[in-house]
Every structure is written in structure tokens, then in C-alpha cells.
């Protein structure tokens with residue numbers, strides 16, 4: 001039993017270090033783990049940038065084009081707000097996610113961007129981040145399902161601000177009093193099963209994702 005376990009471990013390690021692709025993936029994992037643990041340690045050294053990021057108030061509900069979204073990359077707007085789009089929904093990750101999406105964070109590439117393709121394909125490659133609207137029409141069902149799960153995870157953690165607009169799509173007029181995030185902000189994203197809208201979002205949220 002002990003010898004068998006040793007043999008299995010040995011062949012796993014051999015497999016890992018002999019394939020360039022595996023080595024690359026291992027490298028990416030080690031890098032991300034390093035980044036995540038590094039940002040969790042408070043900056044004690046005076047040479048490190050001080051944490052001068054106040055908690056920002058909730059953003060007014062609104063929709064965004066890809067260009068509008070790019071302003072919210074944590075640098076290009078005065079408040080240093082960070083928005084990320086997932087499955088055509090725009091989330092404010094500033095307060096709870098700055099360490100991950102802010103400058104120097106492991107997922108800083110998603111700041112002010114539509115992260116959908118990257119998340120659906122589990123890739124941090126620059127080819128997964130487009131500069132123009134990405135309709136994601138080439139994603140397969142498994143990738144779309146994975147994207148839906150990411151969307152739910154974001155919905156649980158972050159404020160939903162609005163939707164990501166396709167070219168020529170008109171922004172929704174949100175009333176100032178509207179505060180229920182599941183209502184009209186629910187966009188018809190590519191993974192919506194029944195044309196999107198609030199109902200399909202609620203169905204998914206109540207465990208209908210498989």
C-alpha cells in the first residue's frame with residue numbers, strides 16, 4: 001500500500017515535470033497562489049503602498065457599453081472604482097474585491113472588462129479579453145454553464161450595478177428608488193435559458209443550474 005502510493009506519486013510528479021503544458025499550468029497556479037497569499041498579508045513595510053482605499057458608496061444603477069466599463073478599471077476614474085462584467089451583468093467589486101482585481105492583484109486583468117470568456121474558458125490569456133463587445137456565441141454548453149456559475153458567485157458577493165450593453169442596445173432607465181437587484185437589471189445574457197429577465201435569474205438562483 002505504502003509502496004503503491006509512492007509509485008503513484010512518483011509517476012504523477014514525472015508526468016507533471018515532463019510535459020511542457022503541465023509545467024506551464026503548474027507555473028500559472030504557483031504564480032496565482034503567490035499573488036493571492038501576498039495580497040492577504042497586510043502592508044507593514046513603509047515602502048509598500050499604503051491602503052488608502054475608502055469604502056465606496058453603492059453606485060447608481062446604470063447600464064454600460066464596453067467603452068463605459070473600461071473607465072472603471074480602478075485607475076481611470078477619480079473614485080478608483082472597479083467594475084467587472086460577467087455574463088452581461090456588471091458588478092461593483094471595489095469594496096470586497098480590490099485586493100484581487102485592483103492594481104497588482106491576481107485578477108487585475110478583469111478590472112473594467114468583460115471577464116465572461118476568460119471565466120467560461122478558465123483562461124487568463126489576453127485572447128480571452130476582447131476590446132469590443134463579445135457575444136460569446138461560440139462558447140460550448142459546458143463553458144456557458146461554468147459562466148452561469150461564476151455569475152451566481154458574483155451575484156452573491158458583489159453589488160449588481162447594471163448590464164453590459166450590446167452595440168446599439170439602449171440603456172435601461174432605472175428609477176432612483178429601485179433597489180431590488182433581481183428586477184430590471186437582469187440582462188438577457190447568452191446563458192439565459194428563457195430569454196433572460198428577472199424570472200430566469202431567480203430560477204437559476206434557486207438551484208436550477210444543472
Ligand code: HEM
Pocket residue numbers: 028029030032033036097100107118119121122123124157
Ligand atoms: C490554477 C490556478 C489557480 C489557483 C490556485 C487559483 C486560486 C484562487 C483562490 C485561492 C481564490 C480565492 C481568493 C480569495 O478569495 O482571497 C481565487 C479567486 C478567483 N479566481 Fe482563481 N485560481 C486559479 C486560476 C484561476 C483562473 C485561470 C481564473 C480565471 C480564468 C481564476 C479566476 C478567479 C476569480 C475571478 C477569483 C475571484 C472571485 C471573486 O471575486 O470572489 N482563477 N482563485
